Amino acid sequence: MDPQIWTYIMVGVTFAIYIGVAIWAKAGSTKEFYVAGGGVPPLANGMATAADWMSAASFLSMAGLISFMGFGGAQYLMGWTGGYVLLALLLAPYLRKFGKFTVPDFIGERYYSKIARLVALICALFVSFTYVVGQMKGVGVAFSRFLQVEFETGVFIGIGIVFFYAVLGGMKGITYTQVAQYCVLIFAFTVPAIFISLQMTGNPIPQLGFGGKTVDGAFLLDTLNQLSVDLGFAEYTAVNTGNTVNMFFITAALMFGTAGLPHVIVRFFTVPKVKDARISAGWALLFIAILYTTAPAVAAFARTNLINTVSEAEYSDVPAWFTNWEKTGLLSFDDKNGDGKIQYVADAEVNELSIDRDIMVLANPEIADLPAWVVALVVAGGLAAALSTAAGLLLVISTSISHDLLKSYLKPDISEKNELLAARISIAVAVVGAGLAGLVQLGFVAQVVAFAFGLAASSFFPAIILGVFDKRMNREGAVAGMIVGILFTASYIIYFKPALGGPGTPEGYWFGISPEGIGTLGMLINLIVSVVVSRLTPETPKEVQELTESIRYPRGAGEAQDH
Amino acid sequence: MSNNMKEYWKRNLKYLAILLSIWFVVSYGCGILFADALNSIKIGGFPLGFWFAQQGSIYVFVVLIFVYVRLMNKLDQEFDVDEK
Numbered sequence: 001m002d003p004q005i006w007t008y009i010m011v012g013v014t015f016a017i018y019i020g021v022a023i024w025a026k027a028g029s030t031k032e033f034y035v036a037g038g039g040v041p042p043l044a045n046g047m048a049t050a051a052d053w054m055s056a057a058s059f060l061s062m063a064g065l066i067s068f069m070g071f072g073g074a075q076y077l078m079g080w081t082g083g084y085v086l087l088a089l090l091l092a093p094y095l096r097k098f099g100k101f102t103v104p105d106f107i108g109e110r111y112y113s114k115i116a117r118l119v120a121l122i123c124a125l126f127v128s129f130t131y132v133v134g135q136m137k138g139v140g141v142a143f144s145r146f147l148q149v150e151f152e153t154g155v156f157i158g159i160g161i162v163f164f165y166a167v168l169g170g171m172k173g174i175t176y177t178q179v180a181q182y183c184v185l186i187f188a189f190t191v192p193a194i195f196i197s198l199q200m201t202g203n204p205i206p207q208l209g210f211g212g213k214t215v216d217g218a219f220l221l222d223t224l225n226q227l228s229v230d231l232g233f234a235e236y237t238a239v240n241t242g243n244t245v246n247m248f249f250i251t252a253a254l255m256f257g258t259a260g261l262p263h264v265i266v267r268f269f270t271v272p273k274v275k276d277a278r279i280s281a282g283w284a285l286l287f288i289a290i291l292y293t294t295a296p297a298v299a300a301f302a303r304t305n306l307i308n309t310v311s312e313a314e315y316s317d318v319p320a321w322f323t324n325w326e327k328t329g330l331l332s333f334d335d336k337n338g339d340g341k342i343q344y345v346a347d348a349e350v351n352e353l354s355i356d357r358d359i360m361v362l363a364n365p366e367i368a369d370l371p372a373w374v375v376a377l378v379v380a381g382g383l384a385a386a387l388s389t390a391a392g393l394l395l396v397i398s399t400s401i402s403h404d405l406l407k408s409y410l411k412p413d414i415s416e417k418n419e420l421l422a423a424r425i426s427i428a429v430a431v432v433g434a435g436l437a438g439l440v441q442l443g444f445v446a447q448v449v450a451f452a453f454g455l456a457a458s459s460f461f462p463a464i465i466l467g468v469f470d471k472r473m474n475r476e477g478a479v480a481g482m483i484v485g486i487l488f489t490a491s492y493i494i495y496f497k498p499a500l501g502g503p504g505t506p507e508g509y510w511f512g513i514s515p516e517g518i519g520t521l522g523m524l525i526n527l528i529v530s531v532v533v534s535r536l537t538p539e540t541p542k543e544v545q546e547l548t549e550s551i552r553y554p555r556g557a558g559e560a561q562d563h
Numbered sequence: 564m565s566n567n568m569k570e571y572w573k574r575n576l577k578y579l580a581i582l583l584s585i586w587f588v589v590s591y592g593c594g595i596l597f598a599d600a601l602n603s604i605k606i607g608g609f610p611l612g613f614w615f616a617q618q619g620s621i622y623v624f625v626v627l628i629f630v631y632v633r634l635m636n637k638l639d640q641e642f643d644v645d646e647k
Contacts, residue, residue, distance in 0.1 A: 077616070
């Protein structure tokens, strides 16, 4: 059957499932809308969290990135999984015991301050919006390439789908849709990986296969190292020792940023008990780990296959996928020496092939010559990843507006019914807003994602940790820490990001830390400022000390409470 | 705060210290700081530092959370602060 028809079938069937689930799980109250009634079983919550977490970037871009970075790509693998250990051990059980709806709820109450709450609210909105714009862009790209529609049309289809189930179902609808999306995306990611692993190494488990031997009897990674060196690249598995400090800081910023991202934290408000909050972080990481341990295998397979297929190949004999991707402009060949062969080497003067890293996951099944339905499956998986993340983020935005802003500041006497209506309206506005923002300024979006992690690490993470573990931490300390942390991190990123108009150059990096990693330093500065200021200012009120004390013990957690 | 509760919290902090030390050593230690040295050891086709960075650390993260859940559930029962 034609690959195009397969794609229509796969995408159509999966979308029908999402919409069916959304209708089944419609939200009836604000509590169901914000935290799914606090009644999601931990295993389902783990899957939903995993789908929420793994975005179009994890699904489509990460393996490609690792493929071209080799060892260094590990900063994304460790950075985007290690944060769950921090979440499970340091945040999730305590925030669940605290039992409110949002991160600004916690900050506002623990620090008895409307200013602290407002700072948290603005950060949450900024972080989530930045992120969601990138997802809408991902949806647009996937649709336009595989359904043969314009990029804009793709974005509008995406808006329509997310609009439907997020507005209708709130957190309850989103959670159960995400369970379905997780199944689709993990199936779509692992099936081609298993096929390719079998093809190249005879081992059906990709995690083991890429440490195994290929048909010619040599270890795959040794072969890949040799191929890389022959073409003038660094060895695939070699450590770039000059980059160690920077890699350390980037990994840490991603980890602490993960543990500070509002759309991840809110997940732990949706389970019935403290015990469930702990275990659902475990399930979430297990489900995430399935993709994250497969990705480096996919990266190594794709790299080897690519070099073997294109290096020194006659341009006139290239396979069909090569020509197809050439049409999109994401892959291009320029026969500099006029010999009709493809020279793919490290030296930019001689190199004749340029490849956009983002195409690796999508092109991989084609490079390995897998059946058409597998290629279609990957498209459906990419869409599932983008849509599930977008929906989770949009919910945080809508909760921030209707609950944190409207109910807490503007109109405290709002009725349950009107608050639910306000939540639905704000999610609708947010979907459309994010979609429209996704249409413009494409290159800009990728640059600001570094912002999201840096800001979450340097603002929320210390404020929450200190709120739980340091009883002496007071309003003055937390607010001062958050503001200094954010300002420092934001100024460094803006200064050193040419895309944001900054004048800085890599030579000026402090200790060689690039903007992606600076959130770690911002976090440390936040911690120091918070502790120093809190020790110089009045103690926290007695009832707040008692609150801090009470969240340490699981008993009596009850369900998530409104004010 | 009763002594009992103080003891519960102290035990909790001890577990955290141990588990987070392991978390730090496998990822930042084996995966980044000592990865180059570990790469001279090979397990099957994997240089060890590379394996820790791209595979091993993630497995350890998952195990750490499940161990923590087990320890805490037992601790909650021991000090009678578990949810009814």
